[in-house]
Amino acid sequence: MSTENLLIPLMIIIPITCALFLNLLHEKSRVVKIISVIVALLLPTIPLLASYGIQYFGGYAPLAQNPTIATGLPSFITGSALNIFHPAITYVFGSAQKLMITILGFVALFAIFISIYEVKKPSGVYIYLILMGVASVMAMLLSDDIFNLYVFFEIAALTQVGIVLVSKIDHNYETALKYLILGSIASPMLLLGIALLLGVTGNVNITDIVYSIRTGLVDPHSPVLLMAGSLIIFGWLYAAGLPPFHTIKSAMYSKALPTGAAVLQAFSVFTFVAIGVIILRIFSYLHFAEIFILGISLIAMVLGITMAITQTDFKRLIAFLAVGELGYIGVGFGLGTAFGITAGLFQAVNEAVITALLFIGFGTIMYKTKETELKKLGGMLVETPKSAFLVLLAGLAMAGVPPFNAFQSKLMLVQSSLNSGLPEVAIIMVLLSIVTFMTFMRAFHTIYLRPKPAGLVIENENIPKVTIVAMVCLLIICLVFGLYPQLATNYLQGLAMGIA
Numbered sequence: 413m414s415t416e417n418l419l420i421p422l423m424i425i426i427p428i429t430c431a432l433f434l435n436l437l438h439e440k441s442r443v444v445k446i447i448s449v450i451v452a453l454l455l456p457t458i459p460l461l462a463s464y465g466i467q468y469f470g471g472y473a474p475l476a477q478n479p480t481i482a483t484g485l486p487s488f489i490t491g492s493a494l495n496i497f498h499p500a501i502t503y504v505f506g507s508a509q510k511l512m513i514t515i516l517g518f519v520a521l522f523a524i525f526i527s528i529y530e531v532k533k534p535s536g537v538y539i540y541l542i543l544m545g546v547a548s549v550m551a552m553l554l555s556d557d558i559f560n561l562y563v564f565f566e567i568a569a570l571t572q573v574g575i576v577l578v579s580k581i582d583h584n585y586e587t588a589l590k591y592l593i594l595g596s597i598a599s600p601m602l603l604l605g606i607a608l609l610l611g612v613t614g615n616v617n618i619t620d621i622v623y624s625i626r627t628g629l630v631d632p633h634s635p636v637l638l639m640a641g642s643l644i645i646f647g648w649l650y651a652a653g654l655p656p657f658h659t660i661k662s663a664m665y666s667k668a669l670p671t672g673a674a675v676l677q678a679f680s681v682f683t684f685v686a687i688g689v690i691i692l693r694i695f696s697y698l699h700f701a702e703i704f705i706l707g708i709s710l711i712a713m714v715l716g717i718t719m720a721i722t723q724t725d726f727k728r729l730i731a732f733l734a735v736g737e738l739g740y741i742g743v744g745f746g747l748g749t750a751f752g753i754t755a756g757l758f759q760a761v762n763e764a765v766i767t768a769l770l771f772i773g774f775g776t777i778m779y780k781t782k783e784t785e786l787k788k789l790g791g792m793l794v795e796t797p798k799s800a801f802l803v804l805l806a807g808l809a810m811a812g813v814p815p816f817n818a819f820q821s822k823l824m825l826v827q828s829s830l831n832s833g834l835p836e837v838a839i840i841m842v843l844l845s846i847v848t849f850m851t852f853m854r855a856f857h858t859i860y861l862r863p864k865p866a867g868l869v870i871e872n873e874n875i876p877k878v879t880i881v882a883m884v885c886l887l888i889i890c891l892v893f894g895l896y897p898q899l900a901t902n903y904l905q906g907l908a909m910g911i912a
Contacts, residue, residue, distance in 0.1 A: 417465035420505045423458050423513060424551050427451060431543035438536025445528055448539045452524040455546060456517030459510050471500025493629060498617040502556040508757065508907035511900060512682055513550050515761050518889070519678045519768045520546045522882035523671035526772065529878045530779065538578050542675055545571035549679050552686040558606050559616040561686065565602065565651060568679055569595050575672040576664055584667040591660050594650060598657075602647025608640035609694075622693050632697055641695045645704065648691060652684035653735055654712045654742070662719075662731035666784075670775025673727065674768035677734050681764045684738060685757065688745050692753070692911045702748040709742025710840060717844050720851050725784050726774055729855055733810065733848060734767045740841065744825055747832050753908035755824035758900050762817040762893060766809045769886040773803035776875050777859060781868060786855060791864025799875060800860045802883045807856060809890045811849035817893035817900075824901075 430451040437443050466473075475482040475495045482490050489495065520542060527542075528534045548568035555561045573595075576588040610616055612634055613624040625632045648654075653661025661680065665673040688705070695701040716736025723729040741763065744756020776799040783789055793800045809816035812823075822845060829838040893900050 417463055417467060417505065419458055419462035420465060420467040420503050420554065421469070423462070423554070424547050426454055426458070427543040427547040427550075431540045431547070434536040434543070435540040438540070440536075441533045444534050444536040444539065448524050448528055448534065451543060452521040455520050456514050459505075459513040459517060462505060462510070464506050464510070467503040467505070468498075468500035469503070471498075473500070474498055493620075493623065493627070496623070497615065497620045498556070501560050502617060502619075503551075503554040504556045505554060506906060507903040509553050511903040512553055512685065512757075512761060515764055515889075516546060516549060516553075516678055516682055518885070519764055520675055522768070522772065522886065523675045525878050526775075526876070526882055527669070527671045529876050535578065538575070538669075538672075541571045541574040541578065542672075545575065545675060545679055549682050549686070553682055555686075556618050557616055558609065558618055558621070558690065561690070562603055562606055565647070565683070565687075566599055568683065569599065569651070572664060572676055572679060575676060576668050579667065579669045579672050581667045581669070587660070587663045587667040591664055594657065594660060598647050598650030601643045602650075605640040605643030605647065608636050608643070612637050612640065618690055618693060625694065625697070638698075641691070641698070641701065644687070645691060645701075648684070648687040649708070651680070651687060652738060653680050654684075654708055654738060655715055658712060658715055658719075658732075658735045662716075662728060662735050665731035665734065665771070666725060666727040670727075670771045670778060673731070673771040673775075677767045677771065678764040680734075681738065681741070681760050681767075684741060685760050688742070689907070689911060692745060692748070696748065696911065702746050704746075705742050706746025706837070709739040709746055710837070711739075712736060712742065713739030713840070713844050717847050717851065721847070724786050726777070726786055726789075726855055726859060727771075727784050729786075729851070730767070730770050730774060733851065734763070734770075736844065736848065737763045737767070737810065740822060740825055743837060743841065744828065747828050747834070747837075748912060749828060749832060750905070750909045750912035751824070751831065752828035753912055754901055754904050755821055755828050757904040757908060758824065758893075758897065759818070759821040761900055761904075762809075762821050762890070765886055765889050765893075766806060766816075766818060769806040769883055769890070770803065770810065772879065772886070773799055773806055773883055774859075776803075776879060779873075779875060779879075780871050782871075783868065786858045788865060788868060789859045790862040790868065791860075793860040794864075795870055796875060798880055799883065802880070802887055803860075804856060805887055806883075806890075807852035808849075809887075809894075811852060812845045813849070815891065815894045817890045817897070820894055820897040824897075 548564040551564040573588045613621045716732050720732035741756045741760045744752045812818045826838040
């Protein structure tokens with residue numbers, strides 16, 4: 413793995429810098445559009461071009477890698493763990509990060525393009541918030557420093573609130589305020605957990621913390637360390653939208669514009685992965701940690717899908733299905749095997765793509781009707797045949813129907829559960845996938861196939877071509893990963909094997 417690859421910090425610096433310019437120039441629509449298009453194209457391009465490596469900020473590489481600096485230092489430093497500790501904020505860019513950041517970049521690219529071309533005057537503030545959120549989640553995926561991760565965790569939470577606030581959906585202010593209030597509880601608890609980790613291990617670098625625990629430099633069963641783990645897990649539940657935060661998280665999706673909901677879900681998925689990987693790396697020696705992750709994930713699956721059944725608003729329905737799908741990722745993590753974690757990571761990549769496709773696809777219904785209540789919709793197959801077909805395929809993909817990508821990741825999860833001696837978990841996942849399929853098809857029938865209600869007003873405007881193109885591109889990704897899953901799993905296996 414090479415070091416000091418300058419493209420690694422540019423993944424974060426470029427979207428943040430451009431976001432600030434967009435915020436300053438938000439009234440100049442032409443400038444907003446030009447900058448937005450350029451930076452949107454760069455989001456997936458930079459990680460694709462970047463080679464694997466490590467980037468150090470505000471310091472230098474460990475002394476063991478700096479013979480010049482280490483020369484003349486006393487032996488109690490060069491002969492101890494201090495010689496290998498990381499005194500700088502460290503970003504690690506490996507194959508798994510490349511895949512996840514690229515997928516996040518594509519979701520953001522399509523969201524930005526659609527938000528630009530669906531309106532006459534694009535909102536610089538809205539795109540600013542998307543870019544800040546993307547940069548924050550990318551930084552969380554890259555960071556090997558848990559305090560640096562917390563900083564971007566906070567920024568990502570605030571940008572999610574902002575995306576909902578500027579979406580101008582009924583009751584969006586109330587939902588955003590509730591999420592902000594809950595964040596004022598969860599975020600300090602996460603920070604306190606990090607502070608306790610620092611107090612016990614003397615480090616905020618995750619690799620150094622893991623080394624300190626595994627080599628016995630600190631007591632792995634210290635009550636303070638266990639409390640730190642509990643607090644970090646609580647913050648993780650909030651960020652990912654797992655129970656007990658599943659209701660407010662789904663409300664956030666439903667109160668955002670379709671493009672906003674697409675990126676919000678991608679933020680949740682990859683934040684889930686970023687913090688979940690850290691929990692596994694640091695606390696994998698505690699069998700209870702894996703049991704808890706598995707248990708809370710099963711609860712999320714059941715609650716998300718059963719609550720989706722009762723929804724009368726299609727945005728809220730998709731939002732709860734998305735929360736339920738998060739549980740599949742957690743099952744892979746909770747199984748704790750390299751194969752299971754690979755399957756969980758693969759499911760995360762798939763969910764980000766599929767859910768974005770669904771939110772954007774159902775967003776075409778809002779574009780044509782300004783309506784989200786299922787009982788007020790119908791007959792849309794005649795009005796939007798292309799998007800209806802794409803939405804149908806997206807729903808089949810979410811339910812795990814072959815030949816789409818989620819079939820492969822869910823099949824891997826079932827196999828991993830069976831290999832781990834947990835056939836009950838495999839049965840639950842299969843049954844809930846069937847329920848997901850039935851729930852989606854009920855909504856699809858209501859919106860597209862039943863007769864058009866008398867009072868439904870449909871706009872004459874055609875759906876923008878960029879929206880259809882974005883949906884087709886996302887569907888192609890679903891098909892490619894479904895037919896050739898090794899294109900994704902080969903990138904993810906290294907990370908999974910490193911933490912299993």
